[in-house]
Amino acid sequence: MLSVEEALSRILKAFDTLAPETVSLNDGLGRVLASDLKARLTQPPADVSAMDGYAVRASDLQKLPAELQVVGEAPAGGCYPKELLAGQAVRIFTGGPVPAGADTIIIQENTQQADKLVLIKEGEKPGRYIRPAGLDFKEGETGLEKGTLLTARDLALAAAMNHPWLEVYRKPRVAILATGDEVVLPGQNVGPNQIISSNTTALMAFVRECGGEPISLGIAPDDRDALARLARGAEGADLLLTTGGASVGDHDLIRSVLGEQGLELDFWRIAMRPGKPLIFGKLGKTPMIGLPGNPVSTLVCAYIFARPALKKMTGLDPYQQQTEKAVLETSLEANDKRQDYLRASLTRNKDGQLSVTPFQRQDSSMLNLLRQANCLVIRPPFAPAAEKAEEVDIIRL
Numbered sequence: 001m002l003s004v005e006e007a008l009s010r011i012l013k014a015f016d017t018l019a020p021e022t023v024s025l026n027d028g029l030g031r032v033l034a035s036d037l038k039a040r041l042t043q044p045p046a047d048v049s050a051m052d053g054y055a056v057r058a059s060d061l062q063k064l065p066a067e068l069q070v071v072g073e074a075p076a077g078g079c080y081p082k083e084l085l086a087g088q089a090v091r092i093f094t095g096g097p098v099p100a101g102a103d104t105i106i107i108q109e110n111t112q113q114a115d116k117l118v119l120i121k122e123g124e125k126p127g128r129y130i131r132p133a134g135l136d137f138k139e140g141e142t143g144l145e146k147g148t149l150l151t152a153r154d155l156a157l158a159a160a161m162n163h164p165w166l167e168v169y170r171k172p173r174v175a176i177l178a179t180g181d182e183v184v185l186p187g188q189n190v191g192p193n194q195i196i197s198s199n200t201t202a203l204m205a206f207v208r209e210c211g212g213e214p215i216s217l218g219i220a221p222d223d224r225d226a227l228a229r230l231a232r233g234a235e236g237a238d239l240l241l242t243t244g245g246a247s248v249g250d251h252d253l254i255r256s257v258l259g260e261q262g263l264e265l266d267f268w269r270i271a272m273r274p275g276k277p278l279i280f281g282k283l284g285k286t287p288m289i290g291l292p293g294n295p296v297s298t299l300v301c302a303y304i305f306a307r308p309a310l311k312k313m314t315g316l317d318p319y320q321q322q323t324e325k326a327v328l329e330t331s332l333e334a335n336d337k338r339q340d341y342l343r344a345s346l347t348r349n350k351d352g353q354l355s356v357t358p359f360q361r362q363d364s365s366m367l368n369l370l371r372q373a374n375c376l377v378i379r380p381p382f383a384p385a386a387e388k389a390e391e392v393d394i395i396r397l
């Protein structure tokens, strides 16, 4: 059976970064920049005041208190058009441009104005409360780099640099096909021995989390024609994710039916738990990851294999992640040949170390435990037994 590393590297070979597209600034959240973003202006464009008060010449404040003549105003967005002369002050407001000749701002709390005169009661060091032109950024400087996953802070900077449009990588379109006679959608009538397709919901949300656009193709019953028909809906998608029908049972039809439909199988079955029957191949032009039906296997395999593929398509580093070290709170038995991903709870112990408690039961049908887990402990193939307080690799969920 293929190792997890080998499987991931074979999967990633099948994907490229998608073409760029232009979106409006306010639709940029969570998208990845496809080109560097340079400032289209200088910010602030001129020296401006950081406070409400008076723009003065520091040389006028040798002796305090000092009385100055108020010759005009400089609000944000306005300006005092002349040069400030000796003995003069300009009433200025936060963001207002500092007039030529002025070199210091006195905050209004330290002054007293009466008519056209202002009494400066306390001085300041020359240059105080002046934001020089270009303090934040200068025209032509690169503010955001290609490959940035855009956050609210990034978008604020893009806006300030005067970019109403952004060039980002296209969102991957991901078709999701659940399979199984026993599987019904949430809210449908649930017959005896049926199960609700939590996998469809999980994968739709997972794809969105990864910056993709999910398309549900519904649920294919264990019927060859129906499965073939529904799978054709994946044409034009950047990735097809199927769930269920990946194993060896008589009703596990994915490989054989999609094989007839032209699936070029790259691999089937890997040395991983959960996730052993994972399938990877190409259906027409669409890469396809066949996820095992058990709900935990579906999501864990999506995190380990589909997420890096989606990252690569959206212009992010697929290998950037993921593992951290934590100390075990319980002992673990030796592992067998499959790389194990144990659902676990991660906290900090009294020494401030990350500490991890793998759950007692690791059945791949138990969604409730997956929900309670906040990390996975990675146990490599044939890892020897581990004692409490030993270090292990974890991936946060």
Ligand SMILES: Nc1nc2c(c(=O)[nH]1)N[C@H]1C(S)=C(S)[C@@H](COP(=O)(O)OP(=O)(O)OC[C@H]3O[C@@H](n4cnc5c(N)ncnc54)[C@H](O)[C@@H]3O)O[C@H]1N2
Binding pocket: 178, 179, 180, 182, 183, 195, 196, 197, 198, 199, 200, 243, 244, 245, 246, 247, 248, 249, 252, 274, 275, 276, 277, 291, 292, 293, 294, 295, 297, 364
């Ligand atoms: N003889 C063997 N049996 C099994 C093996 C094996 O190697 N030899 N592998 C086991 C492993 S490991 C896994 S994982 C499962 C996965 O098998 P399939 O991908 O074929 O999954 P199904 O049989 O279709 O379903 C398994 C389980 O999951 C439920 N399911 C399916 N779809 C959904 C859905 N959309 N939402 C929620 N739950 C779903 C389904 O009802 C089953 O209970 O095979 C083992 N068997």
Ligand code: MOO
Binding pocket: 272, 273, 274, 275, 276, 277, 292, 294, 297, 364
């Ligand atoms: O490996 Mo299966 O995915 O155990 O449940």
